[in-house]
Amino acid sequence: DGLRPGFYLFTCPIAESIVKSAVESHFRSNPAVAPKLLRMHFHDCFVKGCDASILVDGQTAEKTAVPNLSLAPAFPVIDDAKAQLEAACPGVVSCADIVALAARDAVLLMMYVSTYYSDMKWFNNDDVDARQTNGLGWPVLTGRRDGRVSLASDTASLPSPFDSIDVQKQKFSNLGLDTQDLVTLVGGHTIGTAACQFFRNRLYNFNNTNGTSDPTISPSFLPQLEALCPQNGDGNVRVDLDTGSGNSFDTAFYANLMNGRGILDSDQKLWTDASTRAVVQRFLGIRGLLGLTFNVEFGKSMVKMGNIGVLTGSNGEIRNICTAFN
Ligand code: HEM
Ligand SMILES: [Ca+2]
């Protein structure tokens, strides 16, 4: 019953290092996979629990739903790790655990890069081997098993960038996550990018009023965003969710919200709404409030998220390949 640290200690002791090396080698050729791996774990857990339902191929599978399309470059990381794991310990390590471990390893790489480097181009694999993680990251509990259902229609439980704070809170509390978890986990937007199509309405057509922009956007930031996402430009152009700090796992995202420089409407509202703003302020160490340390809280909330609806014991299965049920 339940997950535990080191579930594979005796059955596949090399499991966690195989996942780590798969994440690192893909990261080296394409660092953009790191934020996608984090988001993949979130999208897995929020739809039928953390059961690898997001990995299955098929015409009506979760993968085909709009919110999951931009995750495509990160699926091969999981498939690679799984192939190596099947060679080392056949039939033992679940795809759901690979996703959870890969998300942690991806964040750890970003934390490492932001701690020791100002520019990712100086990053190479030798550094990874020599790195000191200094207590960053979090222990991933393992023992999840893989689900046997994957339907695009189930992705309606995912939050949308157009959701109000009340709806965001509701979607999180449905899964046992409170307001602090919401603000903490959305802090994952400290890394990675969003396509213009998901926020362009804020620039040119706010509340369906043509020519109007969202008044919560800082006046100095609006022209910058408009330049990145022109009104009739390509909606697939991608912009950092944390302007000026898209590769660093840090609290700059929250400072941007405070300064009216959020990208998604759902993110900027974390500052507009008093209940979520209070949590943002605690991450920013505003005087008079009990401070919160982002990296620490993020790990705690990730462990909570990683427990959502897990299959354990004899429930579910250990898939042979992550893209298909057995
Ligand atoms: C109210 C909750 C949330 C909403 C509405 C939301 C929405 C979005 C949207 C619209 C994007 C851009 C997708 C694209 O253009 O491809 C995005 C990206 C991202 N999200 Fe969220 N998100 C939420 C919560 C979270 C959580 C809880 C995490 C992780 C713990 C997360 C991690 C990420 C990451 C890392 C990216 C960047 C992906 C990339 O670079 O491709 N998000 N999110
Ligand atoms: Ca799932």
Ligand SMILES: [Ca+2]
């Ligand atoms: Ca950042």
